Amino acid sequence: MHYGTMFRSFATALAVGGALSLAVAGGAHAQDKRVNWKMGSAFPSKLVQLGSLGKSLSAKIERISGGNVRLKFFEPHALVPPLEMFDAISAGSLDAAWSTPGYWFGKEKSLALFAAVPFGPSAGEYMAWMYYGGGHDMMDKIYAKHGIKSIMCGVIAPEASGWFRKEINSIDDLKGLKMRFFGLGAKVMEKVGVSTQLIAGGDIYPALERGTIDATEYSMPAIDLNLGFYQIAKHYYFPGWHQQATLFDLMMNKAKWDALSETQQAQIEIACGDNFREGLAEGEAIQGKALKELKAKGVQIHRWSPEILDTLHSAWDEVAAELAAEDANFKEVWTSLQAFRAEYAEWKAVGYLQ
C-alpha cells in the first residue's frame, strides 16, 4: 500500500515537525528549490490520451506548484530516442520520461505486467491491484535497481484488437499473417502462427499500404481513426484482449527524485493521480463518436468469436508460464496479480449490473 505508507510518513512528519510547518507559514514552499526538469515523451503530444496525458501532467504539476516544479514536455526524439529513455534516466542524463512500463520488456520482462496484461484486468481492477494489492511496491523495487523512481501516472481506454484486410473467422485465418503488434500480446499472436513485428505509429500506414504487413493493431478507435488505417483495412476487431487497460508512468532519475522536498514529491504524485481521472473519463468519452464515424466510412466492426478468444487465452497462459519460468521477477509479479484477481472475481461476479 504505497500511498498508505506515504500518508503515514506525512502524518508522522506533521506530528514531530510542527515547528517546521509553522516556520514556513508565511510563504509556503519558500524553502523549496525550484525544479526545472526535462521530460521526454514516448508519444507525440498530438495523439489523444497517449501523448496528451503527458502534456496535461506537465501543466498540472506547474499549476499546483505555482510554477515551482516544472517538468517540460519534449516530443519523442527531441531529447533522446524513446527506447533510450530508460538508460538516459538511469544515468541521470535525462530527468524524467512520460512513457509506459511496457516499453522496457528488454530491460526487465516483469515491467510489461505493469502496462497491459493479455486477458488481464480492466482499469478499476488494475488500479486496485497496483495501489492496494502490492503492484506499485513491486514495480518500485524493480525500477529502483536501475536508479529509477517511477510513479503510475494514468490509464487509457481499452484498445481495439486490430485492423484486417479480410474477415477472420477462425484461428486458421490468422496463421501466416504478417501483423504489426505490440507487447505481450505479440507473443500470444506468435504462438497462434502470426508473424509479428513492431512498427512505430507513423510508419504503420505506409507498411499496410505497401503490403509489408497484412494487418495491424495500434490503439483505440479515437486514435486509430486519425491514423487512417480504415482506408486500407476495412475489418476492425474487438475486444482488444491484449490491452483492456494500459497504464502509463512517469519515470524519474531516482537521485533527483530523492532530492525533492516532500511537498514537491506530493505535487508530482497527486498530479499523476489526477491523470487517472482524466485518462479514464476521456478514454470512455471519445470512443463512441469515433466508432460512429468509422462505421460511416464503411468500416465493419467485429467481435471475436468465443472460440477464437479461448484459443488466444490459452496461448497467453502458455506465454505467461514460459516467461515466469525464465524470469524470477516476472514470476513474482504474475503470481501476485493472479492471486489478486481470484479474490476480485468473487466481487466482479455479483457487484455489477452488466
Place this chain on the structure above:
Amino acid sequence: MHYGTMFRSFATALAVGGALSLAVAGGAHAQDKRVNWKMGSAFPSKLVQLGSLGKSLSAKIERISGGNVRLKFFEPHALVPPLEMFDAISAGSLDAAWSTPGYWFGKEKSLALFAAVPFGPSAGEYMAWMYYGGGHDMMDKIYAKHGIKSIMCGVIAPEASGWFRKEINSIDDLKGLKMRFFGLGAKVMEKVGVSTQLIAGGDIYPALERGTIDATEYSMPAIDLNLGFYQIAKHYYFPGWHQQATLFDLMMNKAKWDALSETQQAQIEIACGDNFREGLAEGEAIQGKALKELKAKGVQIHRWSPEILDTLHSAWDEVAAELAAEDANFKEVWTSLQAFRAEYAEWKAVGYLQ
C-alpha cells in the same frame, strides 16, 4: 469541458502574465494568503470510502500546498447537522463540506443525478459524462444559484442492493416490505410497493433488530460487513442497480472559493481528481475479501433475476419521467445523460472482454 476551460485560462494567464510568474520565482505562493477552512463531513471518518476519502482529501490538499491550504475535516454534526450543510455553506457560516450531491434532492432535485442514477452509469462512463459530456458544467450552474462552488471529488464502488430476512423470488415478495432506502432508488422501490424510509447509518441495525424495518440497503460489502446487518438478515442481494457508482463532491462557499488564488484552486481541484484514483482503486480492492468473510458467516449472496431487474428498471423509467416533468433542471440533466449514454453504448458493446 470544465477542465479544458481551466487549462486554457491558465495557459492564457501564463502567456500574458510572465512578469508575475517571474516575480514569485524565488518563493512560489509567497503571495498566497493562508487558507484555514472548516470542512464538515456527511460521513464519519471511520467508514471506509464514504468518510475516509474526505479525510484523505484534506491530507492531500495540505501536502501539495505545503500546508498553505487546510481544509480541516470535521465529523458529522461536529459543526452543523449534515443535512444543514447546504444552507450553511450557502450563507457562508460553513466554509466547505465533504458530501454527495444526492443529499440535496430537497433543495434541487437535479443534483441527485450527479450522485448515483438507478440503472445508470458505472464509474468510468459516469466520469466521462461529468468531465467530457457536460455534466460538471450543468452541476456548476445549479450549485452557483445557491452561492455554492462544488468540485466532483471522488467515486466509490457499486453498492449492494440490500439485506433481507427472507429470500425474494418475485416482485410480489417485495410488496408491503418496510425497507430503509436512500435516494432516487427509494422512489423506485416505492413504485413497486415497498414502504421506504431513510434511516441514518448508525440507527439501521437497531431498527432491523426491533423489526421497525424488514430490510435495508446501506452500502457496499466492505462497509455493510462492519455494520453487522448479517447478524439479523441473511439474504444479501446484488447488484445494486440503484447505485452502480456514487459520486462525492467538495462543496465550498462560492465567494470564498473565488477569493482563492489560481494555485490554491488548482491544488483543491487536482487533489479532488486524485480522489477518483483512490476511490476507484480502493473500492475495487476491498469487496472480494469482505464477500468471503460474509459467506463464512453464513450470509447467502443472491443476484436479482432478470425479470425483477426489468421490473425495477421500468419503475425507474416512470420515476425519471415524472421528475423530469416536475423540474426543468432535472429534465435538462436527465436528457443530457441519456444522450451521452446512447453514444457510449456503441463503445461498451464492443470494447470490453466481459
